[in-house]
Amino acid sequence: MNTFKLLSEKGHRIGILATPHGKIHTPFFMPIATRGAVKNLNADELHKLKSEIILSNTYHLIQRPGLDVLKKQKGLHVFIGWKGPILTDSGGYQIFSLSKFRTLTRDGVTFTSEIDGSRVSLTPESVIDAQLTIGSDIIMVLDECPPWPCSYEFAKKSLERTLQWAMRSKKHFERSMKKRGVPLSTRPLLFGIVQGSTYKKLRDASAREMIKIGFDGYAIGGLAVGEPRALRNKVLEWNTLVLPKEKPRYCMGVGKPEDIVDAVRGGADMFDCVIPTREARHGRLYVRNSKKTITQDGFYKIIRIKKMVFANDKKPIDMHCLCTTCQTYSRSYIRHLFSIQEGLALRLATIHNLSFYLSLMRELQTL
Ligand SMILES: [Zn+2]
Incomplete structure (x- = not known):
């Protein structure tokens, strides 16, 4: 069958x-x-x-x-x-x-x-x-x-x-x-x-x-x-x-x-x-470059959310992402959660990275 x-x-x-x-x-x-x-x-x-x-x-x-x-x-x-x-x-x-x-x-x-x-x-x-x-x-x-x-x-x-x-x-x-x-x-x-x-x-x-x-x-x-x-x-x-x-x-x-x-x-x-979930736990998060198609080099970048540069960043991880993490929380807050080793950081980061991967697949399912 x-x-x-x-x-x-x-x-x-x-x-x-x-x-x-x-x-x-x-x-x-x-x-x-x-x-x-x-x-x-x-x-x-x-x-x-x-x-x-x-x-x-x-x-x-x-x-x-x-x-x-x-x-x-x-x-x-x-x-x-x-x-x-x-x-x-x-x-x-x-x-x-x-x-x-x-x-x-x-x-x-x-x-x-x-x-x-x-x-x-x-x-x-x-x-x-x-x-x-x-x-x-x-x-x-x-x-x-x-x-x-x-x-x-x-x-x-x-x-x-x-x-x-x-x-x-x-x-x-x-x-x-x-x-x-x-x-x-x-x-x-x-x-x-x-x-x-x-x-x-x-x-x-x-x-x-x-x-x-x-x-x-x-x-x-x-x-x-x-x-x-x-x-x-x-x-x-x-x-x-x-x-x-x-x-x-x-x-x-x-x-x-x-x-x-x-x-x-x-x-x-x-x-x-294991990459998206493992990277999330290390605070490495995917950000899509909406100006490029997925077949072009540089269609995404990885930000290291633990860095000081994000301490006052009010934006979500990715402006275009529809995941609950990006819809609710700022880069600043997620960085704070990582800095105090709060388990919630791992959860919010994992939700975002998996959302990036699954959205990429949905795009490939419709092209
Ligand atoms: Zn997201």
Whole structure:
């Protein structure tokens, strides 16, 4: 069943993705709720920001609160009070980001918890089961995200493992759906992940093999791990040329506003990144330059709200922003909140930065 409807390809792709918890307009950005919370915001604030989906992380949720708690709470949606769709990362990115704390085998990966030293083992099958318990709308297969740069041999070996895991994931997912008697119409979506570092031959092979296995959507993984912008755009181009037009494409971990615009123009539909929420917590806030279009350099700037220069600034963060922070508070007040380390500062800043990102996506949805 194809849950993705492509409405336009003129300029760039615009569409609608249907999930068990509702439809999402593409291209879209997913605020990150790694452990079940978008830092400093509650579900109601996310709804007000018109976020249509959030992203959570399987590896971190297995650790805390744990699958037993989530099972008893009837899944993550009920637990965190979020009614919209949720996509869950598999833990593949943690193979990259927590490389000092894990052992890889043919069968899966074992992490030594950075919290209490306990061991967490993930296999392609256990990751699917965990995401079914979480109640994800979009389930990601377990993959290995290689570092950049890495040798061709390393990338090839890593890709072989990722492909083996993808086959096992699909098989296990189908078997689980059958066993649970889940009708096609209410099934979560299962996404495969294309890897192959920055080697064209491997990227092409990876995309072709993933298509053969057959998924509801395809992620382009292994990007935003330190490679230059031009090379990232090249990899994206290789992959989008091979991936089927009628399926959604998720560009994992990308990124800065200009990188998202690049990737949308390059044929990607879905994005996630910690940048807007993390930057907000550090007082770095996005201001749109209304004189420039989003395809022009310098279409936004970042202001450092903690600076003295804002101490008496009565203007909102961004004159054109419609978020509640900009509609209500001055730069002066937000700077004051940061200077006294008031938690409200983080909340107001996060609301604004996410509003900037989500407005950018809405603009891309209508161009
Ligand atoms: Zn704002």
